[in-house]
Amino acid sequence: MGEGRGSNSSSNSNNKPEWLEQYDVIGKIGEGTYGLVFLAKIKSNRSKSIAIKKFKQSKDGDGVSPTAIREIMLLREISHENVVKLANVHINHADMSLYLAFDYAEHDLYEIIRHHRDKVNQSINQYTVKSILWQLLNGLNYLHSNWIVHRDLKPSNILVMGDGEEHGVVKIADFGLARIYQAPLKPLSENGVVVTIWYRAPELLLGAKHYTSAVDMWAVGCIFAELLTLKPLFQGQEVKGTPNPFQLDQLDKIFKVLGHPTQEKWPTLVNLPHWQSDLQHIQGHTYNNAGLYTVVHLSPKNPAYDLLSKMLEYDPLKRITAAQALEHEYFRMEPLPGCNALIPPQPGEKVVNYPTRPVDTGTDIEGTISLQPSQPVSSGNSMSGGMAGPHVMQNRSMPRPMPMVGMQRMQPPGIPAYNLASQAGMGGGVNPGGIPMQRGVAAQAHQQQQMRRKDPNMGMPGYPPQQKSRRF
Amino acid sequence: MAANFWTSSHYKQLHDPEDVDVVHPLDKDRGMTLEDFKLIKLHMSNYIARLAQNVKVRQRVVATAITYMRRVYARRNSDERYRFEIKEILEMEMKILEALNYYLVVFHPYRALSQMLQDAGMNDATQLTWGLVNDTYKMDLILIHPPHLIALACIYIASVQKDKENTAWFEELRVDMNVVKNIAIEILDFYDSHKQITDEKVNAAMNKLPK
Incomplete structure (x- = not known):
């Protein structure tokens, strides 16, 4: 080299x-x-x-x-x-x-999603969604089991191979923000703001000093929802200028869909700096329990919904890990995920040609x-x-x-x-x-x-x- | 792998001692002996450590810097190494990256040290052992041996010093005690020879480097 x-x-x-x-x-x-x-x-x-x-x-x-x-x-x-x-x-x-x-x-997921949304006006078929998600989790499980946290997962960083030997294989890209989180010399929060706002986990938005690979799983949840609906799940408006992980509008978008976080659901919540300091905005507002399933148009009994909601668990300690997610029921039911995410194994199914x-x-x-x-x-x-x-x-x-x-x-x-x-x-x-x-x-x-x-x-x-x- | 030593580039690149103790022919022509070469690397290690004290960085950072220096020295003759000094540091950063063949992950003995000391019931020897580990960077051990064995060798020396009977503890570990003891002997040999190092010797060795 x-x-x-x-x-x-x-x-x-x-x-x-x-x-x-x-x-x-x-x-x-x-x-x-x-x-x-x-x-x-x-x-x-x-x-x-x-x-x-x-x-x-x-x-x-x-x-x-x-x-x-x-x-x-x-x-x-x-x-x-x-x-x-x-x-x-x-x-x-x-x-x-x-x-x-x-x-x-x-290809990348940003383009694939956009193609479906703006060009063919049709959702991504279930096989492709599941295969992409499985492969993404498979790569992430490898990273996490090696103590690497990516910290910038979003559709444009998830690539999919075009024609050739590896056609339809998902590749996690852009390790510019990734790091090894075993035995850091300083709190990770000193590394500055990480994760693009729409895919940023609530513990980061609330100023957690220490965070784990769970931040990547939150982003995967957001990406999963986006693959299903073709729309970013939480599109908060970013306040720019000073680099600040705390983004009120982003939290607002999340709470509207997932409901108000409580200490019961998330015991360490009260220790997070921005949760404590921003009583007026966050804690003063009461969010109704809207319901994620209406946003993603899935029945609460659907295994896809179950997996998604476990990825979007508020408490990072309870959030599903990549290894656990790979074992989820969703991946064991038809259609089974495959190596080539772009070509469904069943003949006769329409193949989408991505630009x-x-x-x-x-x-x-x-x-x-x-x-x-x-x-x-x-x-x-x-x-x-x-x-x-x-x-x-x-x-x-x-x-x-x-x-x-x-x-x-x-x-x-x-x-x-x-x-x-x-x-x-x-x-x-x-x-x-x-x-x-x-x-x-x-x-x-x-x-x-x-x-x-x-x-x-x-x-x-x-x-x-x-x-x-x-x-x- | 980045977090598992046994699958890391660090492990894959460990050298045999014979490969590290080689004076490049070009340097030999300048009259550089193996002893000179070792002195030069020692001098550079000390220099990096002193520099680090001024800018206040953590020991692991110092250790990584010294390891990079030693890796580069194990690969290149001093002509190539020394061209660094003349131009800007920024340019050197890229040259070092290249000389390291872009392998940047380094595992250090420090990581396992306190846990092992606690396990061995030797918390009181923490400072001594830590100092011993620091001194191992005055040698090429980090290029040759897995870091946990270097840590164990330091603990071994510390237990002898402190008169702590640890045989049973060492035996329970599934490591090759011969390797650990050999590393310990190397460290002790180094301390012996270190007494004989004078500024004149270091300067003489440094003078054999191309200007």
Whole structure:
């Protein structure tokens, strides 16, 4: 791994760094706070696709980002069929940029859910939901039994392999916030805010100093519900600015569905800082016991409902674990979960064809690699979104470390420019419209993405505590 | 694995002592002996520990830093190692990452120490044993032996020092006591030879490094 020392000696910008020679880079497939992601083929094995995640060059005095270090440290150790595979690490010494090469996964749950909601207007079939959930739990059980807590599970970080040997296999991705929680040197809460707000467990929202792998199980519960209904279960409005795990609106959304938490249901509740300090807002309001089953349209007797409600248990100590969940009755009744989540085993059932990721062939990876000393990669767009319409809020509007490939796309499908870009992208390396047109499309797409995302990281610090909290 | 030593990269990468005690041919040409090489690594370990005192980091962090340094030294000749110093630290961070082949997880003897001491009824020897473990980083033991055996070797030395009869306790553990005793002997040998180390010797060894 990481054989390549960058071609330090070369000053010719036409020269590729040595390590890049083994790839044919097709184009950019994503962009986020932490850098860019490119799709590439391995020259020696064209059937194999790789996602190359380029971390932004460190700024003065920052060093390699803690996100990158965490991701490398953990992924270098672990190996599981339901966890994304780190194929290689590359360093370009000339501009001090760092690259992680992953096995490429064509789909992610964010796109799959959106396809069903916005395109085919039809729920995801039961077999697929169950298979995805089982594999997700299987990967998570592996992580948790190895004392790794992911801390950023959400649909866009759950990948599903496209056509090929591993078709329909679920891969947990983005370990930028993950850590080993055995014997931490400091309370985990000092690691800063974790988990995207909609998937954040109540103990985190209420300021727990110590937390466990149960925070991941809460997120899995939210994802399970979203697979069933195609809508995020708890869509709280995030109060941005100061990084704060406490989000009143998010708690409000949760309490409305699951009812008021009580000390009876959750004995350690009263010890949580924000529960104590915010008597007026939280404790002053009485929530009716609305009922999760009406939201997810399941009978309370349905095993799927039973499993879901155990994942969304308030008390983290009582919340079902990944190992227990895998043994749940839901997985032992028809349809049984399978390895290929996308193709139901029964013949005759309709197969949904999910769209492939749009590829921006106009952005060349070499253009982002400097053979001279460090220059931070600019997003090339100073337009930050002021238009937080409802659609914006429903999408990925929260600060997030860049997931491997499931991050903000070039642009949302369904917007006219999409077809153009995706067709161009299908060309697989060719550039049918010529470079200038491509650049134009990409820029336009980028703008829309900016408007839609309203990612505070583009303008404001999103996770400042983590930048500082560099610890092993 | 990240939390299970026996499936970790740390375990898989443990060296045979012969592999660690090798002076690279390029360094040999400069007149560097194995003793010099060990002194240099000792000097670097002490340096890291002192640096860490100034910035107040925990012992496990110090131990990890020293382990990284020793891993790098076990892989490269000092030309490659020394090019680090000249340029910026940030650049070095990436070079170290690369030199470590991106394996960053390290297991330390500290983790099991207090539990084992309690189990052996030796709580009163905590400070002594902890200090012994700290000193093991002045050697390459962490590159060669599983950390729990290093911890046991330190407990073994501490029980001899404290005149504590622990034979039965050690026998109940299912570990190879020969390995534990050999580690203990290495540590004691180190203390013996440490008395003979003078600043002149260290400086002479350091001077054999490429400038």
